[in-house]
Amino acid sequence: MKMSDRFRNFMRGRYGVDQLSNGLVFLFFILILIGILTRNTIFTWIALIPMILSYYRMFSKNFSKRYNENRIYTNLMSPVYDLLDKIKGFFNRKIKRFKTRKEYKYFKCPNCKQELRVPRGRGEITVTCPKCKQSFDRKS
Ligand SMILES: [Zn+2]
Known part of the structure; x- marks a missing residue:
């Protein structure tokens, strides 16, 4: 069996990646970065928590629970997503204006x-x- 097939078999019936998992991975990188900038290893250790959580959720077989967690997360984050969309729109308009x-x-x-x-x-x-x-x- 090929490695990719083995992985696909392993992932069958498991929850996989969603916005919350992506958010946790993002938090992991932010904490790692803070750790590097402050030269404080405690942040590197704290960073493992969102990383482990994200893996736990990805491999989880409890779809409804993970789905509900993600729904709460996306509701909480919707003002942030809106703000990011506005920032993106602002820069897209500036770029379009410059090009034309x-x-x-x-x-x-x-x-x-x-x-x-x-x-x-x-x-x-x-x-x-x-x-x-x-x-x-x-x-x-
Ligand atoms: Zn007018």
Whole structure:
């Protein structure tokens, strides 16, 4: 039997990886990093706890219990996920704006501060904000 088949057999009927396990692995790396930065081995030992827990959960056969743990975790973490999504969105917008800076001119609506863009090179144009419907003139 191949090694990968053996592993697949072993994992059959076991819970596997979920968000909580990923979170525990992340915590493990954070603690290891703190241990390195502070040169304090106690963090390395503490780091083993989330690592062991993550393995325990991965190989567990109690699906409903692991599933409920993960649900509690994702509920608790949802504000964090939302914040991360916002940060990601912010940077994605900045990147998009930078990539299209030659084709579009970007500015903020003077009334509601909504970010708007117009194609460049059309001279003086009247722009109507799609959000607050205010019209104003801009050079494009
Ligand atoms: Zn507006």
